Amino acid sequence: MRKIDILVDQFYAGVHASLSDVDTLTGLLNRSAMERDLECAAERFKQTGKPLCIAMVDADHFKKVNDTYGHAFGDIVLQTIANRMEDSLRLRDQVYRYGGEEFLVLLPDTDISLAVKVMDRLRQTVSSKAIKDHNNKTILTVSIGITELKKSDHLQEAKERADEALYKAKESGRNCVISNP
Secondary structure: OHHHHHHHHHHHHHHHHHHHOEOOOOOOEOHHHHHHHHHHHHHHHHHHOOOEEEEEEEEOOHHHHHHHHOHHHHHHHHHHHHHHHHHHOOOOOEEEEEEOOEEEEEEEOOOHHHHHHHHHHHHHHHOOOOEEOOOOEEOOOEEEEEEEOOOOOOHHHHHHHHHHHHHHHHHOOOOOEEEOO
């Protein structure tokens, strides 16, 4: 009986740990899960040499959605964006809620040229149709910045390059993908 109790406790601890990695609004993995997964992916990259890209995604003019339609509809918009991003990514890719209306996408075994294609498909999918509830309707676009991890990189440097590319995408008129190799 004691062994069964131990196994049950371990099972519940595992379930609790898994649930604490999930963003409750979007259902995506959260930032703490992202940090752990990025470390693992970077280590795998250094061991195998297979390319690894990181993309930062930001919902364009999201504050206007909240100001115009309210935060409840803003939540629906974020949930819809999260679902559309997951639907447009490949099975090996992973999307995380980075914070607010910003997301990070991990693209393992993917060089920068392929990452741009994958993320452009994601960009198009997000804005492909209106997001609506009973009273509100909007079409939202996303801006995306991508970088490829280098052997000499620290993860923070790569995230900063992706963020710089995202900033350039926003400066370039939004609703586009910019790479910063």
